[in-house]
Amino acid sequence: MKTRELLLLCLFSFISMSVNAGQYQKNERKIRLEKHDSKNSPEKAGRSTIPFEVFAYLNSDYELISVDLKSTADVEVSVTSLFTNETILSDSYSTSTSEIILNLAGLLNEGEAYRIEITIGDTVLYGDFTY
Structure with a gap:
């Protein structure tokens, strides 16, 4: 009986984690x-888009x-409000992994436009985005 309950609990936990992970991916x-x-600032540099192996995703x-x-x-990563021109996040990362997570909780205003700048060498x- 306990084995069955434990198995059901594990199954329920796994399904819950899968649903939450899928929801996280879906909202990006x-x-x-x-x-x-x-x-140079993006305004002074050329505007040609060249494929590069860096991708950014916003989960609002x-x-x-x-x-x-x-x-x-x-x-180096910075996020700037295009409305106020204020830098709301700026940090350097020496990455040993291939993913950086930026926590912007409480820093973004709904409907405002922002720019993320990623500097590598x-x-x-x-890239510009609206929250």
Whole structure:
């Protein structure tokens, strides 16, 4: 009897985790990143979009941005409000993993536009998004 209850509890827990993980993935929006080969501001650099192995996703339910890198590198990340031009998050990461999670809880205002800038060496990637 206890084995059966334990098995049912484990099954229920697994199903709950799968549903929550699927919901987390479903609410993510990809942030389109553009690449620039210098540390000039995006307004001063060229506007050509070149494929690069970095992806950013906004999860508005949890106020998170995940940055997926296809390799490990030293990375600088900043998020700026396009409405106030205020930098709301800026940090450096020496990554040994291929993903960085940015917790923006309480920093974003609904309906406002933001820019994420990701700097790897002399390469700057940026993307605009609305929360």
